[in-house]
Amino acid sequence: MTKIMTGYEAVAEAVKACNPDVIPAYPITPQTDIVERISEMVADGELTSEYVRVDSEFNAASTAIGASAAGARTFTATCSQGLKLMSEPLFSAAGMRLPLVLAIANRSLSAPLSIWGDHTDTFAERDGGMIQFYAEDLQEAMDNIAIAYRVAEDKDISLPALSCLDGFILTHVQEEVDPFTQKEIEEFLPERDPVNTLDPSDPTTMGAYARPEHWTETRYVVHRAVKRSKEKIGKAVEEFADIFDREYGLEYNGLVETYRADDAEVLIVALGSVCGTTRYVVDEYRDMGEKVGMVRPRVYRPFPEKELARALEGAESIAVMEKDISLGYQGGLAIDIKSMLYSNGSKIPVLNYIVGLAGRDVSKENIRNVVEGAKEVKGKDPTDLDFDDEERWEPLRKELISEDDM
């Protein structure tokens, strides 16, 4: 039975259904409401997890790491500065192959301080061996929690997973969602069966240090596990569809979703909630007879290069519209997509639109500008594009910037 609820409630409901053993919690806007809602569930006896009120995000991650090493299912949530503070233990958790599931209420990184959303926080964690899911709406934010547990705790994967939803835009909006029933979740998500535990009945050494003769191979194995998680996500999404009757990019291993993309000449690539608005704009263009479509990666790491290559094939121009900027180059998603297209021998021109940083609204008008920009470079050879012209900010309020800084 569907219910109207907020994003933070949807995530909390999903966590409750997945029933973690240990939940370390620390507040940060706009994630706080997730752990608040969970604390209410614990206070009311609806959830029997160990709820640990820790002293920092650093120790939320560290407590989850200890519990996961012991064999427990864990959950915590954070974003922005909090994710930065977790970064060191999270990289180490991936290296130690400890499954963790985190909800991330995506938010910008200081400075300047801002509580509003973009993807710069999770993109900064790109290289750490964490699986990253991005939700477009509340139902997906809820469903990704269960999928994240399935994949993260799979014995062949055993890695941390970040289930991302846009701060405020998704966490604090209300939508109709279909919560998991006990029967559904039991069928989809088995109890955690860890590869190793710290139980004294069979003593283990975890987290030994490696010298140069072993380190590279240790890293390679983690890298392979992250890559291998693609198949596992595909399988999980397929089974999810069978049990819950909700589908996420089944044609693309559950890693990529497309919208009116098959015959599209212009493709917009975007992550997360902005895809909702993008669908409207795509429909407008289609109504005018213009072949515009959208490609939405659901997963950023592992990078779904083959699926994206297939989804983008045949386009005459691509605009990667993202809430990230790798200062000194371009947005992270555009960088990866261009790298993939090069290896694929593609000659599609790619523009990189930086949008919606720190919660700036991305309107239909902005997205129309992105489409118009992409239309202008249709069919051009990528070498005809000026490097500096590939990167565009939609919009950039030039009146706020001194001439010296332009």
Place this chain on the structure above:
Amino acid sequence: MGDDRFNHEEDLFCPGHRACPGCGAALTSKFVTEVTGPNTIMSMPTGCMEVTTTPYPESAWGISWIHNIFENAAAVAGGIERAYRSFKRRGKKGYTDYDDVNFVVLAGDGATFDIGIRSLSGMMERGHDVLYICYDNEAYMNTGIQRSSSTPIGASTTTSPAGKESLGEDIHKKDMPSIAAAHGLEYIATASIAYPEDFKKKVEKALEIEGPKYIQIFAPCPRGWRHESKNSIKIARLAVETGLYPIYEMENGEITNVKKLKERKPVEEYLKAQGRFKHLFKQEGGDKVVEELQSIADHNAKKIGIDK
């Protein structure tokens, strides 16, 4: 052959690790495991003991042992402890009973006094059933003898070297046991590798108490303190006998069991045995630092009640 001293079959901290001869931390590790026995999960931060005992694919540990990063050993232990509490409450099969597991942290002073103090404070405040043992060798030894907030004044380290304008470390050693006490711990103790039976009794006593416990053991580092390996125990004993490192218990905030001394030795005897203090006896102004160290010993004696 046939000599029991060389039979390590039952050891939980095994020979073959890479710690230096005379390492106080290695002795501490041995003493700790002798008391805890096998039903133990140890969390250890990055540091000398971590790197010397677990060079992959080897491990000196016969107990379950985990290292994650430098500054989170207490929180990792707290997570493990909560996991076991949850397993017991939820009746999860395949796990040793919560009440039968010793949750222990063994950490150096850098990981305790400095970089890991947030994790330690949080663990103590939340009341995790964890015994935190700090092996105190008064500097960052693993990275090459840099000062920590445990380094005593006058000690020459690689980041507080003695020089024309310097008499070594110029900031007083942080009083960690008092910081632990401020968290309302039921049991706190200081100890020294020179008195292994005393230390082992303290570990045993601590493990019987539910909740967080803190023990700080004085553990000389021959390499860092510039003394011969054979003198580690002697120097550890001198630290106690001079009053510079008093050993005591603190139960519910009250000092309860102090190692008393009939006659305290002058601090010079302790300082002269170590290269890290030798400049104090050569450089102008060194005598003032020695006087200050003596006044610290005198203050300890008064505050803690060392003198018989």
